[in-house]
Amino acid sequence: MLAGPRHLVLVHGAWHGPWCWERLVPELERRGWTTSAVDLPSTWGNPGTGMHDDAQAVREHLESIDGPVTVLAHSYGGVPVSEVADTLPNVRQLVYLAAHMLEADEAVTSSLGGPWFPLEAETAPHLPPHEAFYHDVPAEWAAKAVARLRPQSARVFLDEQTRASWRTIPSALIVCDDDRSMPELFTQRALQSADVVRHLPGGHSPFLARPVELADAIDEVTFTLATVAGIRVP
Template identity: 75%
Template structure:
């Protein structure tokens, strides 16, 4: 497959800097990369999933030529909301990411919010290294923790109106020692994706094993391209 633009969409509490170790590996393999900064991690409690989805759509529309989108964790939700509305999006890669059905929010499969009803901004998870970075080199893990930002509660309760993974060829990368993604999400998503690959390690392979992750991204995008 001729390489194209790979748009990277971060997850909750993160920002574009989370991709710093992965981008050089992708560019060595011929990808052009571009990153999105989601409004829901800006500190604005009124910025929700729909605001994130608009930011993703505007970013995608500004890119010329075919695009593959790689979404991590929560980032899969706004990507799912808008990817099918942008004609140059060819493939979706969900990296330890949520693939929701129409009418669902992130909290729906869990039976509802785990946070207070009046919460506006949610702090990063307790023990973030254990939850997100347990196999990341200490220097990078500590830097990643220092960069975590509050996440708007609104982003977790706004519901999908589209499920782009149904119409856009999509792959799922499962992290086999993921201590952040609930197993119930992983199990049901195995049947949603057109291709599934497993990767050793934590929820954050872009920091723990960027070279290996870049190779898996190549593998799954080639597999989707071969299917037409």
Template identity: 45%
Template structure:
């Protein structure tokens, strides 16, 4: 690969209970292939922050990136990414990785058919048996180490509704994780119907840990496609 004038930066946005640390294995592969990557730590992980707070964090990071960006959102991270990318001028593509690609007026709870409390509680504890839920196809020692790094998640972030949706105007790709125990594939397929393109990977909920090379290759292919499109527009 060689850098072109419009080669995008990849901004990776983690899901609930996680942090930017979860992308480290994937970013080492991507950077070895010459990709520029950025990550954020969402305030809703460990603090009583909501979707808008997370979206502001994402927008601030986007504003610090010079040039076009492909935003990769995992799981819950799809919600603030959807919110944030509606106002960001440098987002060329959104990738939803087993993520909630919600529409305006939807929250994680409402989309899931769960009641939305008027006064959300403080923090949602880390789920029971996170190894099985999130890391079922990750080597056991690595999965157990990852589980130790999880933190309580703001309950408010699950209740907050999306007020604007970037994927209405920004091209999007959905990556279905076919063996996902946290967000079942049949639910992902419903969300994926909102994306412009759909790919599938034979993995659990966290392919950035279980299949980083395969996921990196897929993200690189998406990034190359975005670059080709941007170069075509500017040639």
């Protein structure tokens, strides 16, 4: 356990919202974490919203917190987090959960060689959600999650990062070994970028499928990052 108060900021991925953390937050609180969640504006149904609007939402949230924080980003959420985290003095660690770890001057679609949707599209389509996101999630929770998915602005996948905060902030990657949503290209690149790598069984949404195991993994990787960085631990 890290010394002193522990605040974990949760940043959801595309098409999702803060609701996706409902099963995970109680497990984190049982382990001594205080949590808060960012609601990315690109999923509010505004098709003109871009990645930099999401990054500003992350910035404002982090600026509102007094004291050191760890940020956990899921999937696309890794992009706006990487864009702003190292400009804020209270961010001590980053945890990328099945998340993008892009370089500066890269966008999600440029790394793929182009978008999977028409350039004029206002919202981005996703794969069938039960298979892509929730194939190992209990049926009741999977059905609730599908019903709560929101339109996702397509622009966020075209906008380029200008920074790569994982290069300067101690960062961990949690890989989901049966992830049917994250392209293998991104996972393989992230494996070379993170300071600490851990694996979980199952699919893209362990916060719904196995929240106990995910909370344990978050505890373990943040402890390891703190040890590597020389932060005092009990």
